[in-house]
Structure formats: structure tokens, C-alpha cells
Amino acid sequence: MVTSSLLLSITTFTFLACSVLYMAGGVFRQKQLFFVGSMVASGSLILQTAGILLRWKESYDLGYGHAPLSNLYESLVFAAWAIMLIYLVLEYRTKQRSLGIFPCLITFLAMAYASFSTNVDAKIQPLLPALKSNWLIAHVVTCFIGYAAFAVAAGLSLLYLAKGKAMGSSNTGPASGFVPEPRQLDELNHQMVLFGFLWLSVGIITGSVWANSAWGTYWSWDPKETWSLITWLVYAAVLHARTMQGWRGNRVAWMSLLGFACVIFTYFGVNFLLTGLHSYATK
Amino acid sequence: MDQKHGFGQQLIGALASLKLTLFVFLALAVGSILGTLLPQGLSEPELQRHFGPGIAGWIAAFGLHDLYHTGWFRLLLLLLCVNLAVCSLDRLPKTIKLMSRREETLSAKKLEKFSTRYSLSSQHGPEEARSRIAKVLETAGFPSQFVPGDQGHGLIAEKGRWAPYMVYVVHLSVLVVLFGALLGSILGFKGFMNITEGEVSDSVAATTGHGQIMLPFSVRCDDFSVAFYDQGTPKEFRSDLVILENGKEVRKQTIRVNDPLTYQGITFYQSSYGTTLKEAEVEFQDKANGKSERIVLPFRQIRLIPGTQDRVQVVEYEQDFNRFGPAIGILLQKDGQKESSGSWILVDKPDFHGNRIMNYGIRVIRAEASQFTGLQVKRDPGVWWVYGGFTAMLLGIGLAYYTSHRRLWILALPEGKGSKVILAGRASKNSLAFEQEFNGLCERLKAEL
Numbered sequence A: 001m002v003t004s005s006l007l008l009s010i011t012t013f014t015f016l017a018c019s020v021l022y023m024a025g026g027v028f029r030q031k032q033l034f035f036v037g038s039m040v041a042s043g044s045l046i047l048q049t050a051g052i053l054l055r056w057k058e059s060y061d062l063g064y065g066h067a068p069l070s071n072l073y074e075s076l077v078f079a080a081w082a083i084m085l086i087y088l089v090l091e092y093r094t095k096q097r098s099l100g101i102f103p104c105l106i107t108f109l110a111m112a113y114a115s116f117s118t119n120v121d122a123k124i125q126p127l128l129p130a131l132k133s134n135w136l137i138a139h140v141v142t143c144f145i146g147y148a149a150f151a152v153a154a155g156l157s158l159l160y161l162a163k164g165k166a167m168g169s170s171n172t173g174p175a176s177g178f179v180p181e182p183r184q185l186d187e188l189n190h191q192m193v194l195f196g197f198l199w200l201s202v203g204i205i206t207g208s209v210w211a212n213s214a215w216g217t218y219w220s221w222d223p224k225e226t227w228s229l230i231t232w233l234v235y236a237a238v239l240h241a242r243t244m245q246g247w248r249g250n251r252v253a254w255m256s257l258l259g260f261a262c263v264i265f266t267y268f269g270v271n272f273l274l275t276g277l278h279s280y281a282t283k
Numbered sequence B: 001m002d003q004k005h006g007f008g009q010q011l012i013g014a015l016a017s018l019k020l021t022l023f024v025f026l027a028l029a030v031g032s033i034l035g036t037l038l039p040q041g042l043s044e045p046e047l048q049r050h051f052g053p054g055i056a057g058w059i060a061a062f063g064l065h066d067l068y069h070t071g072w073f074r075l076l077l078l079l080l081c082v083n084l085a086v087c088s089l090d091r092l093p094k095t096i097k098l099m100s101r102r103e104e105t106l107s108a109k110k111l112e113k114f115s116t117r118y119s120l121s122s123q124h125g126p127e128e129a130r131s132r133i134a135k136v137l138e139t140a141g142f143p144s145q146f147v148p149g150d151q152g153h154g155l156i157a158e159k160g161r162w163a164p165y166m167v168y169v170v171h172l173s174v175l176v177v178l179f180g181a182l183l184g185s186i187l188g189f190k191g192f193m194n195i196t197e198g199e200v201s202d203s204v205a206a207t208t209g210h211g212q213i214m215l216p217f218s219v220r221c222d223d224f225s226v227a228f229y230d231q232g233t234p235k236e237f238r239s240d241l242v243i244l245e246n247g248k249e250v251r252k253q254t255i256r257v258n259d260p261l262t263y264q265g266i267t268f269y270q271s272s273y274g275t276t277l278k279e280a281e282v283e284f285q286d287k288a289n290g291k292s293e294r295i296v297l298p299f300r301q302i303r304l305i306p307g308t309q310d311r312v313q314v315v316e317y318e319q320d321f322n323r324f325g326p327a328i329g330i331l332l333q334k335d336g337q338k339e340s341s342g343s344w345i346l347v348d349k350p351d352f353h354g355n356r357i358m359n360y361g362i363r364v365i366r367a368e369a370s371q372f373t374g375l376q377v378k379r380d381p382g383v384w385w386v387y388g389g390f391t392a393m394l395l396g397i398g399l400a401y402y403t404s405h406r407r408l409w410i411l412a413l414p415e416g417k418g419s420k421v422i423l424a425g426r427a428s429k430n431s432l433a434f435e436q437e438f439n440g441l442c443e444r445l446k447a448e449l
């Protein structure tokens, strides 16, 4: 029988295949490999969408009836889905397939961690009363769209830095001519960061409206909340640094990576190292 | 005089600078990180126990155990607001000026300078070409205006004139949110109340400090219930609340987690629950003379033991006291004595040797427990400012992302019988997307000319 966990396990491996295809395409400079990678990625995304929808239905069959966004496993799957979706839209709009290496790799890692780590429980569980709110769905979905955009932006930044290094040593470095021009990378990075900033803002705001309707405080300096604010501040700094003269390029790329490190810490570090309201999300 | 003027200018320059913005953003981030690494809300004795007196002294000196409410953290927020206000006031006039500037005439030479540029030939004369172009632009959402050209006929079209103002909306929204938060913290309150089923209360324990807040009305809890999932985790809490004004029922509502009640700007949230004692029937046996008396003790109410002036009161209740089952804490004040003494009395173990206070042996005949509901109570007159700011912020960032100010300059020059048309364009940002839009427009114009 086809279950959601079967579909999601398959996508773990197809995402691995995409990562390999994109990397091979980059190393051997073969556009055809990129093309195949892109096709596999699109197919995986469709499969994964089906898996998520099926899991939603299964939760109703179990009598719990909630959107598949309630624990670490489900959020990892959704994060992988969002990164892939945003990346493929970007690829479609820019026709630049070389941008795919990092997003595919991180999607695969998220799925692999969700499927194989002993820290992550893949069972469908019932919801605690505080989590029964449409605000929860809005909050989680929007935060993760933001995080996914930041992941793609981090990939662009890495590419920018790698390309800068390659150009510094010789004009015909491994990446030159095959990836977009630095100016375009910089611009795309900025667009992605602004897009992520928009959705992170929506995520923080829906979270705070939800907290206000459940507990009567829209802001309580809970560690997870605070870390999302830290992330938000770092990306605000990235957006503004670009407006200052001489801050384009490398510095903005490094700051964008710093921002992504904050995203990762907000997501994992807070759950495993700090405690607070959101600690339900550890299992 | 001159120097003072220079200093003022310099100060404004510093307060409007983006370097300061980056500094404040990163300082706030680092401060917030410290606050998540150290436990917040500990008292000074607790700090000393955790960290030893030396480090605890430093933590207390910088307020790191209550970091988000310290003066220096608030000062950073204030600095952000000042930076934001000064910067916006500094830039807004420049933006307005930039937006209202218009070319008086167009020349082919001017248009040559643009990087986004296109030219095509048309069989129509310049004037006809220009009006056809204006029509196409109209349908593409680019209202245009005629301007004289140096030889031919010129057009200027633009879209998204309000886009450059969106950052001001975002910046203003930050100030509005912070203003709302300030308003709430000055004029509002937050607190907690426990109401036993069937009881009425109008006093709220404030969350900050130890004060009591008296509500202008009272609240009764008619019923509280919890539902569980099969494997034992709670599924739903609910309380049936009634608001009373001068003893009259004015409002009746069931609240759940995520579904609070608001009355006169004060909101009640389902927050916790527990079990407490309603009343206990207790037997006191005076060991001195063997006389026994039974009394009914409502929770936390003082009664006299019949035939004496000794005052007794049930002050505590535990459902499971050190795994000995339920126990009640009784306080006894002997006649004429200042000090009272107390003890835990085990309900289910009447023969327990500790069931005594001074000269009385004590036995619980009957203990009637009841559930109480824990309500978070809040009044926050600033919340609508905060929500308004949130809305403006999202609209502003969304429009800043999805729109830009785009301008087109078009010149139709006579060329043989027809004309030569030069188009140039520029967007305030996201030039890649604009190039696509520009190319699309050129295709359509080619078909029309």
C-alpha cells in the first residue's frame, strides 16, 4: 500500500540524485546534467507534494485531523519542500540552472535528517490544545517560506564568494562563464533576502498574533521568538548594508550567510540547547 | 554660532546614518542572544546559587537576568527609533523632489545613455507613431504624457510612482509597533486569577510585582472540564465563565485555549487548571481532656473550635502529598497566642502519627475537592496600534518587494516617409525583471507600428 512515509522516503533518495546531478553538472560543466537534475527535482517536488497531502489525510484517518506541520519531522519535510519550490521558481525565471547545487543539497540533508535521525519522531501525533489554531498553520507555513528563501539566498552567496575567489586567482576559474555574473548574483541574492524578509516578517507577526489569542501576550521574549527576531535583525542589516556605498558583494554575501546560520540556530539550536514555550517541537 | 550649527549638522548626520543603523541592529541582536543564553527572570539569591557571588554580581550589574527590560536595551530601541525618524525625515524631501522632477524636452542624445534601450522603424509619421505608442502603453498600465522632442515627438510614461514611498511606510510601521508596545506597558496590565468552580472573584494577581488588581466587575466560573486523547495527553480545556456586574449576570461565555473572552477591554485566557479543596469536615480531639469536636472548614476560612477560642483554618491542599495521597494543611492559633502552628494532615491515613497540632489529634472525615480554572488576564490598550503597525509593515515590505518605480522615455523622429522610434527605460530596482517587461513592451510596439 502507498503510504505517505513511503513517498517521502523515496523523495529523500531522489533529492540525493538531484544533488549528485547538479554537482556533476557543475564539475564537468555539462548543461545536460543540469537539465536532467532539474527534471528529477521537479518530479521529486510533485512526489513530495503528494506525500505531504497523503500524510494530511492519514492524520484525519487516525482521528487527529491536523495539517502536517506540527512536529520536527513534519516541519523538516515542509522546509525541504519550500526550498525546492522556491528554487525551481527561481530557476525557471532566471534560466540559470547552476544555482541548484546548494538548494538541492540542503533539501536532501533536511529529508535525510528527518528520515534517519533518532532525534526525529516520524509518527503522526495529536495536537496539544494550544496548537489548535489556524494561526499555527499560517505561522509555520510563512516562517518556513522565509527560511527557505534564506536557504536559497545562502546558496547564492556561497556561489558569489566561490566565484569571486575563482576570478581572483585567474580569469578562467572553474566557475567562470558557467554561473551568472557577480552583479546578477548580487542582485538575485538581494531579491531573495528581501523576499525571505517579507515572509519571515509575516511569520513572526502571525506567530505573535497567535500568541496573543492564546496567551494574551504578543511578545514574551521566549528563546525561539527571540532568535527569530535576531534572524530578522541580521537580515534587516543585510538589506540596509547594501544601500551603503561599498557594501555590495562580498560583505553582503557573508552577512547573508551569517543570517542563514541564525536561521539554523533558531530552528535546531533553540530546540536542543535552550528551553522555552516552543520546546514541544523537539520531538 | 557657526560651530554650534556645525555640531548640530554633524549630530543629525550621525543620527541619520546607516552605519548607526547597522550598529543598532547588530547590538540588539547580540543583546538578545545574551538574553537567550542566560536564564531570565531569576531573583538575585537564585543567581548567586547558580553562578556564585562574583559572576552573579556582574550579571546583576548589567541586568542580564532581566535583560529585555533593562535601561540599556531600551536605550538601544530608542536609538533605533531616533535613527529611523531622523533618517526618514532627512530622505523624504529628497525622494519627493526626485519623483517630481520631469524632463522638459527629450533628445536622441539623452536616450543614447540608457542601458535599457531599443529602437525600431515605423511606416507611420512621428505624430501618428507617438499616439499609437501612447495607446499601447495605456493598456500596459503605463499612463503617458507628451513632451516636446528636439526634432520629433516625445513621450514619458511611468508606473508605480508610489513604490519609492513604501520604505517610508515600513519605517513608520516600526515606530507604530513600538509605540503600541509602549502604550500597552504603561496603560495596561497583565495578571493571573484562579477561580474554583462555582466561585466568584474580582481580584487578579499582577504578573510583575506582587500587587493585586481589582476588576471593575467580577467573574464566576460555573464549570471547568478537560478532555483527553486516548493516550492521555490533554485535548481540550474549557471553562464556562459568567461576568457579573453588581451581582447581575451580564455575559456568559465558554472559553477554551485560543478562544478567550473579552469584556470592557479586559481579556480572559484559558491558561491552566488544577484541583483545590472546597471544604473539609475535620475532627479535632483534645488530647488533654479527650473531647472531640467535628467542624466543617471551608477552604481558607477561619473557624473556632467549639467550646474554645482556638482558631483553625485550612490553608493548603495537595492532591498527592509525597505519595501519601491527599493532604490538607491546617493552621491553628491558640487562644491568646500570636504565633500559629501548622501541619499537613493526611486524609486517607487517619492513624498517621503526624496528624496532630499541639494538643489536638486531627482526623479528616471528608475532604471535598473541586477544580479551579487558571485564567490569564490582560488589558492592553496598545494592541491595536501594534496590529496596525504589523499590517502596515507587511503591506510596505510586500509592495517594496513586488513593485518598483518604472519610467519610459520615448522619442519618435522623422525618418524618410515614416519614423524612427527610440525607447529607453529605467526601474528603481530589480533591473532584471524590468528588462523582461521592457522587452515584452517592445515586442508589442513592434506589432502595432
Ligand code: HEM
Pocket (backbone or CB within 6 Å): A194, A236, A239, A240, A243, B016, B017, B018, B021, B080, B083, B084, B087, B088, B167, B170, B171, B174, B397, B400, B401
Ligand atoms: C527595524 C527597523 C527597520 C526595518 C524593518 C527596515 C526595513 C526596510 C526595508 C524592508 C527596506 C527596503 C529594502 C529594499 O527595498 O531593498 C528598507 C530600506 C531602507 N531603509 Fe530601512 N528599515 C529599518 C530601519 C532603518 C533605519 C533605522 C534606517 C536609518 C538610517 C533605515 C534606512 C533605510 C534606507 C536608507 C533604505 C533604502 C531606501 C531606498 O532604497 O531608497 N532603515 N528598510
